[in-house]
Amino acid sequence: MSKSLEADVKKICKACGNDRTRMMDIVRSVQEQCGCVSGEAMDLIAREVSCHRVEVESVVSFYAFLSTRPKGKVVIRLCDDVIDEMKGSDQVAAALKTELGIDFGETTADGAITLEHTPCIGMCDQAPAAMVNDEVVTYLSGDAARSMVRSLREHMDPKKLVGRFGDGNNGHDLVRSMVHNNIRQSGEVVLAPLAEGAALKNALAMSPAEVIRDVKTARLRGRGGAGFPTGMKWEFTRNAPGTQRYVLCNADEGEPGTFKDRVILTERPDVLIEGMTIAGYAIGSDTGVLYLRAEYAYLRSFLEQALHDRRNKGLLGKDICGKKGFNFDIRIQMGAGAYICGEETSLISSVEGLRGDPKNRPPFPAQKGLHQCPTTVNNVETFCCVSRILEKGPGWFAQMGSKGSPGTKVLSISGDCHRPGVYEVPFGIKLSDVLKLCGAEDAAAVQVGGPSGTMVSPAEFGRTICYDDLATGGSVMVFGPKRNLLKVVRKFLEFFIEESCGYCTPCRVGNVLLLERLNRILDGRGEPSDLPYLERLGQTIKTAARCGLGQTSPNPVLTTLKSFRSAYESLVKEAPDGLQPSFDIGAALGDAKTITGRESVHF
Amino acid sequence: MSETITFTIDGKEVSAQPGQTIMQAADAAGIYIPRLCAFEGLVPHGSCRVCTVMVNGRAQAACTQPVADGIVVENDTEKLLAIRRDIIEMLFVEGNHYCMFCEKSGNCELQALAYRFGIAAPKYPYLFPKREIDATHPDIFIDRNRCVLCGRCVRASRDVDGKGVFEFVGRGPQKRVAVNAEANLADTDLKTSDKAVEVCPVGAILRKRVGYAVPVGRRRYDHKPIGSDIEQAASKK
């Protein structure tokens, strides 16, 4: 056993208090320090935090950014979501492969650079994009990729790849990133500036119950997409028995096509932190956790600084704003590449240092969440709304938007439109108006709400963005007339298969089966009976899956079968003579022909 | 004496104690809800979803869902039977289930569920995954071709045996049961007497040198469908 590894692991575990629940931080640090979490390292970690080795393995093997085998000093993760593909990520991929002389999933012979694919990294408005270790590179092209590799070979320092900084705080000393905000339309709620502490002071002048009442009066609903009333969630959390309570912020923005939280975190961290602090006051919690997706690691120091500044100003920490006994602080928990952790109970599992498996409900997090304590989990944008409600009053907030969906919504718009970026719009806005705003009047289809949402056809562009019609966590992906929607659907299914935790049967197996049948259809080997087959399978997954991921994973198939059925129908045909068109005798004999050097006598 | 909860399953009134799951209450009432990952004495897992029932119109796993006064539970409906059938078929195509030479055949709960549902062949294509077998242990072997990822061994080893020999690793279709060692079952402290060995519903974890101990015709599910014991208990009442 290598002495230095032992010393490193011991030190890392000790810094985390040899606390098994801090497993995410431990394995992330070990990987950062030692290049991977090797078998030896897992044994050591298990010994230090008193758990079984296989428990460490279960965590490490769950998260895409963690590895048990050594990777290159620099890992290039090219985003392979559908928008990036539309914007030319294939050329970037080809350039990277040629320039590095390796395929995806491989490391250069000198152990310097590893090449991988990764699902949406929240940069669809500046695609194609990639992560180079924690740095983000955007607006890539084949040429840009080649010169990137060449300069990496020279200095091996991803930070030096950033030439010109993006706008706003992307140029901040602690960010120094080439990412752009692309804020195309600010609203009054989320993206407007906030006088520091104004909302918090108003809140602290009231009782916690009154704060909750205001949030309820504003009729604020969760901005992650599901739309649960925030005030009610807080009330449940506050009233649940227990002495310790937690406020969790879900900044694990992973729904493909969503990037608005990235912009909020970059430009309005104070509005968010203030909202979390108000939540802490309202539910009676002294601890908040900001769960930041690994893809946004480049924002970590900046956010740490924002927290630090607020502590210095008495807006966070002990006796906040001079209010005796109101203590609340926030720590940042980094994720490690798992879309499922955006599901609130998975997020809790991850913060507890476990695999990001969703938990059984009931009990709900409000009753028993983090470490079995009452916990509220809210979206980044929801906390921002809270700040504004406490600043300007619930009446002011509630009169915006539509009846069932008060306030504004920050949309992330990408794809075939002239002005991709972030738009804060009032709820109740027609999709057709959204398309006008972003310059996508010739859209042939729009995916609202990410892969788990709805594929909307032009006939339905009069529908509105709100909880009662087209609910969305923010993702709006536009597809022009030349796009093959079934290939988009395939991409979405591949995403769900990659990101399924594998806990329940319908999601783990069902999506693989959906993809198999869709591929058949795309290969021109489909039959009319495949359509009802897909529908039944999709319904079974939707009904029986255990969590939101599984329950929405068939949506790409089901909503396109409904709104774009002709796209399927044009590809399938009745099989003649009772044969199975899916059986390809040529392909089935390929291996044998190569091995024997003979041709078939029958086919 | 705690208060009694009453609710209905397919219109039949059922009484239960607070804290019970729908499955526990149904069992006591002689109503069989098909299941695979659930096992008496182990913490409910809610992963196989075979026990999916409708509770006030919403799909829930009966093994994890607590009873509540006045809830309306649907169990034996065409829609739910179709869903369960789909799930059972998924488990068959997901792994490599060669019943003809499996020592568990006749006593296998997955097979028994398929028999109960009258499944002659799954409608889904077989996926033929490559899975690992671990026969390093002197007395026990794991054949992951047959594993249905129910987590019974994980829970039993952790909670009953107090050992933590098994744990899930990987995710999605790559999810599998791993052992608490660098590689092999032989390097763990698993014993044949462990609960974790006993609870496997399929032939994935088996004791060596047992073979086909019970002749065909006298095995657990040769004549009576799985769940008959629960249903018969009710008819005797």
Add this chain to the structure above:
Amino acid sequence: MAKAKVATTSLCGCFGCHMSLLDIDDRILKLVELVDFNKSPINDIKEFTERCTVGLIEGGCCNEENVRVLRDFRKHCDILISVGDCATMGGIPAMRNTIPLKECLDEAYLNGPTVHNPSGQIPNDPEIPLLLNRVYPCHEVVKIDYHLPGCPPSADTLWEALVALLTDKPVALPYELIKYD
């Protein structure tokens, strides 16, 4: 009434299912009253001479010849039945499905611990049908109307199913007749 025509074949199977069919004991006399066998190893008729009501398929498809025969059955039979686990899910031959074909052949003819093959050659006579890349259940190659699982399906299972089909009754097998072993 004209007797129904029945054809049978064993593709990538062991003839165990055919044995099970012969295992119906004295009911075989009744069967002869009900049906005439056309193409079948039972009477050694090699090719179809007329259209059949029922085709019984034992075994899955492991080579091109199996595919040809199976398609021929589909062409000549009104009702096709997958008989046994091999026809239904590939059976024991399908254990090779997780291993590339080349590796299978190398193991069987070159590297296996019991191999005696001084020529070091893998048989490659033109008479040997080409192997498929994997073993396919029959319903993945042609449409199959009924499945009778089992290894083999019991004589009772075969009898019940056949009689039901030939007397225009629904094939509804009781609990004890659906078995996978």
